Amino acid sequence: xxxxxIDSILTDAEKIPCTxxxxxxxxxxxxxxxxxxxxxxxxxNLPLWLAEMLAIANxxxxxGKSFVTFDLPPAIGNDVVQALKADPRAVPLRxxxxxxxxxxTHMMELSEEKELAAALRKTFVTxxxxxxxxxxxxxxxxxxVKADEGSNLGVGGAGEEFLRGLDEWERKLFRKAHExxxxxxxxMEGIKKH
Amino acid sequence: xxxxxDLGNKLVQHAKRTQNLAHLPxxxxxxxxxxxxxxxxxxxDVASLLEPFQGSFDPSADQATACTLLVNHLSMRRNxxxxxxxxxxxxxxxxxxxxxxxxxxxxAGQQGGGTNGASAADGGGSSSLSPQxxxxxxxxxxxxxxxxxxxxxxxxxxxxxxxxDLFIDVRVLKDAGEIQTEYGAINLTKxxxxxxxxxxxxxxxxxxxxxxxx
Numbered sequence: 001x002x003x004x005x006i007d008s009i010l011t012d013a014e015k016i017p018c019t020x021x022x023x024x025x026x027x028x029x030x031x032x033x034x035x036x037x038x039x040x041x042x043x044x045n046l047p048l049w050l051a052e053m054l055a056i057a058n059x060x061x062x063x064g065k066s067f068v069t070f071d072l073p074p075a076i077g078n079d080v081v082q083a084l085k086a087d088p089r090a091v092p093l094r095x096x097x098x099x100x101x102x103x104x105t106h107m108m109e110l111s112e113e114k115e116l117a118a119a120l121r122k123t124f125v126t127x128x129x130x131x132x133x134x135x136x137x138x139x140x141x142x143x144x145v146k147a148d149e150g151s152n153l154g155v156g157g158a159g160e161e162f163l164r165g166l167d168e169w170e171r172k173l174f175r176k177a178h179e180x181x182x183x184x185x186x187x188m189e190g191i192k193k194h
Numbered sequence: 195x196x197x198x199x200d201l202g203n204k205l206v207q208h209a210k211r212t213q214n215l216a217h218l219p220x221x222x223x224x225x226x227x228x229x230x231x232x233x234x235x236x237x238x239d240v241a242s243l244l245e246p247f248q249g250s251f252d253p254s255a256d257q258a259t260a261c262t263l264l265v266n267h268l269s270m271r272r273n274x275x276x277x278x279x280x281x282x283x284x285x286x287x288x289x290x291x292x293x294x295x296x297x298x299x300x301x302a303g304q305q306g307g308g309t310n311g312a313s314a315a316d317g318g319g320s321s322s323l324s325p326q327x328x329x330x331x332x333x334x335x336x337x338x339x340x341x342x343x344x345x346x347x348x349x350x351x352x353x354x355x356x357x358x359d360l361f362i363d364v365r366v367l368k369d370a371g372e373i374q375t376e377y378g379a380i381n382l383t384k385x386x387x388x389x390x391x392x393x394x395x396x397x398x399x400x401x402x403x404x405x406x407x408x
Contacts, residue, residue: 003275003278003279004278004279004282004283005279006206006209006210006213006279006283007210009206009275009276009279010203010206010207010210012272013199013203013206022257022258022261023258024258024261024262025258026243026258026259026262027261027262027265029197030197049199049268049272050199050265050268050272053264053268054261054264054265054268057264067257
């Protein structure tokens with residue numbers, strides 16, 4: 001991911017639950033109490049760009065303790081993962097996080113979660129084929145029927161609900177697939193004309 | 195309670211919206227200023243935190259200060275990334291517009307004039323570009339012109355679609371003055387119509403002076 005990548009920057013703003021491991025007098029403002037010192041054991045949700053480095057950085061003492069420890073965010077917590085295992089298509093990922101996969105990938109880099117990784121991989125593959133299906137359907141008739149794309153093309157209410165629940169990465173995939181189908185169709189029509 | 199980096203995030207959300215727009219929304223002067231101010235404040239904090247140590251700070255001896263410094267540093271770095279990404283998104287868009295041949299500076303003036311015509315007099319408020327961006331567009335345009343100048347037979351910014359007809363009907367949408375063609379000079383006055391060679395007027399169509407008919 002590029003330094004300038006907008007989605008990557010927005011992903012880094014996603015928050016994860018952190019616990020501070022030492023007292024820090026000047027950081028009380030992180031816990032909404034600027035006049036009080038931040039006590040060890042305080043739990044705060046910190047954005048990834050802050051949490052990541054604080055968790056990795058070594059405090060410099062012999063035990064190699066870090067400034068904060070972190071937990072998995074609720075977006076990829078047990079409840080969500082169980083629901084994904086049951087049926088990946090039935091979970092609106094967007095409600096968990098607009099950058100669901102970006103967040104999950106980050107967390108996987110920070111801690112080894114083999115089972116979680118496997119579940120997410122299966123989720124993506126299952127949903128990707130569903131996305132491709134929808135993208136082709138919408139692309140088939142072109143962009144003339146904007147108003148009632150869904151119902152008119154047999155995507156139906158359930159399909160609309162599924163598409164609403166796509167996270168940013170999946171949305172990109174959908175757009176690419178849709179544009180691909182459309183461009184292919186336009187090209188075919190161009191050939192016929194000449 | 196607002197946290198360090200929140201304003202930078204707002205800026206990036208603006209950039210995200212910009213990516214999906216055909217035009218360039220107004221430059222967020224206030225927000226950019228606020229984010230740079232935040233960086234300066236953080237830098238001052240760092241300086242005053244380090245001041246008592248006289249240049250011999252040992253992180254392992256004072257972990258709490260080390261952590262505060264790290265948080266400050268990361269916040270500054272985050273703001274820097276947000277600022278750079280915001281501006282880069284806009285310059286990417288500007289370059290695209292220059293390649294398309296649209297008259298970016300003219301367009302910017304019109305947009306500003308429409309939305310806040312009254313403030314046009316105070317200079318900065320009249321355009322959706324910052325003064326630096328206007329300068330960027332001007333210089334990038336010069337650069338592109340110099341580059342294109344190396345090939346006189348090919349118009350690098352011309353349409354990639356092969357023309358169906360050599361000649362087309364066009365209507366003049368706004369006065370464009372006199373142009374020279376192989377068949378002599380044409381005076382393009384508003385609302386007049388002409389039958390011209392497509393290659394001669396392609397740029398004027400892209401710039402919105404002419405409209406292709408039929």
